[in-house]
Amino acid sequence: AQKVTQAQTEISVVEKEDVTLDCVYETRDTTYYLFWYKQPPSGELVFLIRRNSFDEQNEISGRYSWNFQKSTSSFNFTITASQVVDSAVYFCALSEGFSGGYNKLIFGAGTRLAVHP
Amino acid sequence: DADVTQTPRNRITKTGKRIMLECSQTKGHDRMYWYRQDPGLGLRLIYYSFDVKDINKGEISDGYSVSRQAQAKFSLSLESAIPNQTALYFCATSDNNRDRANYGYTFGSGTRLTVV
Numbered sequence: 001a002q003k004v005t006q007a008q009t010e011i012s013v014v015e016k017e018d019v020t021l022d023c024v025y026e027t028r029d030t031t032y033y034l035f036w037y038k039q040p041p042s043g044e045l046v047f048l049i050r051r052n053s054f055d056e057q058n059e060i061s062g063r064y065s066w067n068f069q070k071s072t073s074s075f076n077f078t079i080t081a082s083q084v085v086d087s088a089v090y091f092c093a094l095s096e097g098f099s100g101g102y103n104k105l106i107f108g109a110g111t112r113l114a115v116h117p
Numbered sequence: 118d119a120d121v122t123q124t125p126r127n128r129i130t131k132t133g134k135r136i137m138l139e140c141s142q143t144k145g146h147d148r149m150y151w152y153r154q155d156p157g158l159g160l161r162l163i164y165y166s167f168d169v170k171d172i173n174k175g176e177i178s179d180g181y182s183v184s185r186q187a188q189a190k191f192s193l194s195l196e197s198a199i200p201n202q203t204a205l206y207f208c209a210t211s212d213n214n215r216d217r218a219n220y221g222y223t224f225g226s227g228t229r230l231t232v233v
Contacts, residue, residue, distance in 0.1 A: 006159075009157065033221060035221060035222075043205065043226070043227050043229075044224070044226050044227065045207065045224045047220045047221075047222075050220065050221050091159060091160065093160075095221065102148065102211035102212060102213075102221050102222065104150065104162055104165050104173075104175065105150070105162075105209070105211075105221075105222055106162070107152075107159040107160040107161070108159055109157060109158055109159040110157075110159045
């Protein structure tokens with residue numbers, strides 16, 4: 001069965017601090033996709049990144065970076081020099097490979113990040 | 118217009134009432150999903166459909182039913198609403214070709230449902 005664990009319920013930092021959001025997943029499939037979404041106070045879900053199970057390269061996009069380690073089943077997300085606008089709930093999610101298309105997406109419980117001035 | 122449109126955006130209803138949440142999409146995707154979000158629990162899957170004739174229960178389907186009227190429309194019904202169904206509901210679609218778009222899923226803006 002697939003499962004996503006985000007052990008950090010809430011994180012509070014001061015602006016310009018670096019912060020890492022942890023994500024640990026469980027799956028029996030060898031083909032799967034991992035995602036991160038941001039949910040700002042307005043409530044919509046904003047796609048941040050997709051990573052497939054065959055690509056363990058870390059990725060950097062501006063102040064955001066992701067560290068994917070299959071050996072520890074983790075897909076952690078780091079925000080460098082955090083800003084107040086980064087305050088949101090962040091979700092990690094997993095989709096197992098099935099019939100070529102995207103399968104049902106399973107979410108972690110989310111981490112609420114508060115960045116204070 | 119949004120790719121995935123949910124109606125209504127907000128709804129307050131009374132316990133015991135039947136209510137339908139509607140979702141329509143212009144993505145041309147075959148796969149559609151309904152999720153509910155509760156604080157501290159993330160998004161949990163209620164039902165999903167891989168095509169018009171394929172409906173599957175998710176992890177929390179009790180108390181809900183769905184209808185896939187067409188490829189573009191997927192409705193969620195609460196036959197007899199109860200207060201613990203108060204939540205934020207999301208509809209989503211996904212492509213059946215994983216290589217076509219790296220974002221994978223398209224979400225609606227959500228329906229905030231309150232059952233009093």
